[in-house]
Amino acid sequence: MDIKDVENLAELAKIELSENEKKEILSDMKGILAYVNVIEKVEMEDTKSVQDFYNVWREDETGSREFSKELITKQFPDAKDDFLKVKKIL
Secondary structure, eight states: OOHHHHHHHHHHTTOOOOHHHHHHHHHHHHHHHHHHHHHHTOOOOOOTTTSOOOOOSOOOOOOOOOOOHHHHHHHSSSEETTEEOOOOOO
């Protein structure tokens, strides 16, 4: 990457850069590309063969639940005339 590449990117982005800004961006881009090259060299080992994975989720179970208007109203802290009073939300 060179200064011409930075100028092309600035043109595509429709921004104007001073010579000092172009040099700073070039330096930053070189650092980023060097870091990407380091990451590309990292090798991953196969973790699937190292550990046995199993499903930790429980099975879905159906059960009867009682939901009635009276039950909910009775459990609610502030109810009046079959209405539930809640905090005002803006």
